[in-house]
Amino acid sequence: MSTILSIKNLSKTYASGLTALKPINLDIRQGEIFALLGPNGAGKTTLISIVCGIVTPSGGSVLADGHDIVRDYRAARMKIGLVPQELATDSFESVLATVRFSRGLFGRKPDEAHIERVLRDLSLWEKRNDRIMTLSGGMKRRVMIAKALAHEPRILFLDEPTAGVDVELRRDMWALVRRLREQGVTVILTTHYIEEAEEMADRVGVIRKGELIVVEEKDALMRKLGKKQLTIQLKDALTEIPATLGAWPLELASAGSELIYRFDAKAEDTGIPPLLRQLHELGIAYKDLNTQESSLEDIFVSLVSTRTEAAA
Amino acid sequence: MSALIANPYGLWAIYRFEMARFLRTVWQSLLTPVISTSLYFVVFGAAIGSRMSEMHGVPYGAFIVPGLIMLTLFTESLSNASFGIYFPKFTGTIYELLSAPVSPLEAVLAYVGAAATKSVVLGLVILATASVFVPLHIAHPFAMLGLLIFTAATFSLFGFIVGVWAKGFEQLQVIPMLIMTPLTFLGGVFYSIDMLSPAWRTFSLFNPVVYLISAFRWSFYDHADVNLAVSLGFLLGFFAVCAAVVTLIFRTGYRLKN
Numbered sequence A: 001m002s003t004i005l006s007i008k009n010l011s012k013t014y015a016s017g018l019t020a021l022k023p024i025n026l027d028i029r030q031g032e033i034f035a036l037l038g039p040n041g042a043g044k045t046t047l048i049s050i051v052c053g054i055v056t057p058s059g060g061s062v063l064a065d066g067h068d069i070v071r072d073y074r075a076a077r078m079k080i081g082l083v084p085q086e087l088a089t090d091s092f093e094s095v096l097a098t099v100r101f102s103r104g105l106f107g108r109k110p111d112e113a114h115i116e117r118v119l120r121d122l123s124l125w126e127k128r129n130d131r132i133m134t135l136s137g138g139m140k141r142r143v144m145i146a147k148a149l150a151h152e153p154r155i156l157f158l159d160e161p162t163a164g165v166d167v168e169l170r171r172d173m174w175a176l177v178r179r180l181r182e183q184g185v186t187v188i189l190t191t192h193y194i195e196e197a198e199e200m201a202d203r204v205g206v207i208r209k210g211e212l213i214v215v216e217e218k219d220a221l222m223r224k225l226g227k228k229q230l231t232i233q234l235k236d237a238l239t240e241i242p243a244t245l246g247a248w249p250l251e252l253a254s255a256g257s258e259l260i261y262r263f264d265a266k267a268e269d270t271g272i273p274p275l276l277r278q279l280h281e282l283g284i285a286y287k288d289l290n291t292q293e294s295s296l297e298d299i300f301v302s303l304v305s306t307r308t309e310a311a312a
Numbered sequence B: 001m002s003a004l005i006a007n008p009y010g011l012w013a014i015y016r017f018e019m020a021r022f023l024r025t026v027w028q029s030l031l032t033p034v035i036s037t038s039l040y041f042v043v044f045g046a047a048i049g050s051r052m053s054e055m056h057g058v059p060y061g062a063f064i065v066p067g068l069i070m071l072t073l074f075t076e077s078l079s080n081a082s083f084g085i086y087f088p089k090f091t092g093t094i095y096e097l098l099s100a101p102v103s104p105l106e107a108v109l110a111y112v113g114a115a116a117t118k119s120v121v122l123g124l125v126i127l128a129t130a131s132v133f134v135p136l137h138i139a140h141p142f143a144m145l146g147l148l149i150f151t152a153a154t155f156s157l158f159g160f161i162v163g164v165w166a167k168g169f170e171q172l173q174v175i176p177m178l179i180m181t182p183l184t185f186l187g188g189v190f191y192s193i194d195m196l197s198p199a200w201r202t203f204s205l206f207n208p209v210v211y212l213i214s215a216f217r218w219s220f221y222d223h224a225d226v227n228l229a230v231s232l233g234f235l236l237g238f239f240a241v242c243a244a245v246v247t248l249i250f251r252t253g254y255r256l257k258n
């Protein structure tokens, strides 16, 4: 697959002296959905803002579809659409006027059919003549997406598109992103809802304190770092784990009525059959068993926190 | 990259957007200056003017017309252009301009062009209002129009700088209120600096507005207080300084980009 966005040694130190990005290298593939995850203040918005031309980089370079974002900014920017994190709209304008404005601003000649398609896709068509200030927050967010799509970008940045958005709009947003991908648009999104990345992303990047600590296929990441957990519900509570079970890393939970066994999801030999045999031999009876796979969220939390410990 | 204006759609979009802002409040925008100018005519033209002698052969009411138009031109150009760029900074919508394939030249042409258009329209409306009150005579109509447009463009450019520089609405008001209004009133809107004592006259020559009003009045009545070439030099010089500052702003991203 070809690379549509190539970020090389990109760094940023703000005038305040704060280093928001250590040199970052990242290639985004044509047509993928890339989720950029990281705690507050990690540098996600800074990274996006540099690529879009809102923040000046301190070092490094970015190619968007082969065009340098500084030297050849016109060609680069025409390919890029941005929905920023903060809601910012022209209150007094109508929805239609503001979306037409965006298309013109990005150098495209008027195309009413395209604008209508975008507004319909975002359920904004009925509201097209309303002033933006009369819309709800969620609707304003849709208007910002419509503005970003008005010039038919090939690369779309969504900086926390679903923050403060209700379930229905979130589902709509996911559907829209998938439709865009079908049309060949590359989508780079940030989110604090890890389930969103889990649901949508092809690849995931985790950024922490200005460093990109992981970039991986989502599935591979979940296979590689995912843990499974076996919960055994005991008939009679235990006060301690018998020494003969020392071969397994077990924990007692729920006041001794649950035995928890964590194991590597990708391992051939899970160690479950001998564990159950051993329990049987010890005469420990159980009512129920269940296994759970760790979510991307668990992986994310452990990634971010283990690194914190390592750094400390 | 070769063409100077590679994104005419972008330029037009900004211009239209700015003009739409003007048209939304067109009645307030036009009525306020028309009313205040009419008041000037009633007070200075009719009430006081009738006791004033002619100025260089021009009735006093007619004499103050060019100065009043200039006064409006300065303040309106400044406030329109500064507000036009300050407001998106304030609301955050400037992200779109900064991320758009629009060159600094295109952005400035659009913002400054729209602000200048508005003040030229206002200037002409005031001219029309004035003609109701006093007999007007325009000796050099093309020069008058040229000065009107160029002054509007220059002060809009200046306003653009003020808008980028301003960090709050107060600062947006400071320049017009604290600098432009006194300079304009002391710049000979209501008198010819020939009437002043030699000391005040010399002092007035440090006021750039004197040169602008003098040139503009010349286009009406064929008489200038100061040398016309010096006036034009002043205007061109001020324009050049503003253009240089704007270029610097975009080159460094001053108060626009982090």
Ligand SMILES: Nc1ncnc2c1ncn2[C@@H]1O[C@H](COP(=O)(O)OP(=O)(O)OP(=O)(O)O)[C@@H](O)[C@H]1O
Residues within 6 Å of the ligand: A014, A015, A016, A018, A019, A020, A038, A039, A040, A041, A042, A043, A044, A045, A046, A047, A085, B258
């Ligand atoms: N204009 C600025 N001047 C100085 N520091 C800034 C500026 N903008 C952001 N920062 C700092 O840079 C760091 C990265 O901020 P950034 O907004 O990129 O984080 P983020 O990952 O988007 O966080 P969030 O999830 O909260 O949106 C933070 O420490 C922030 O305080």
Ligand SMILES: [Mg+2]
Residues within 6 Å of the ligand: A044, A045, A046, A085, A159
């Ligand atoms: Mg952010």
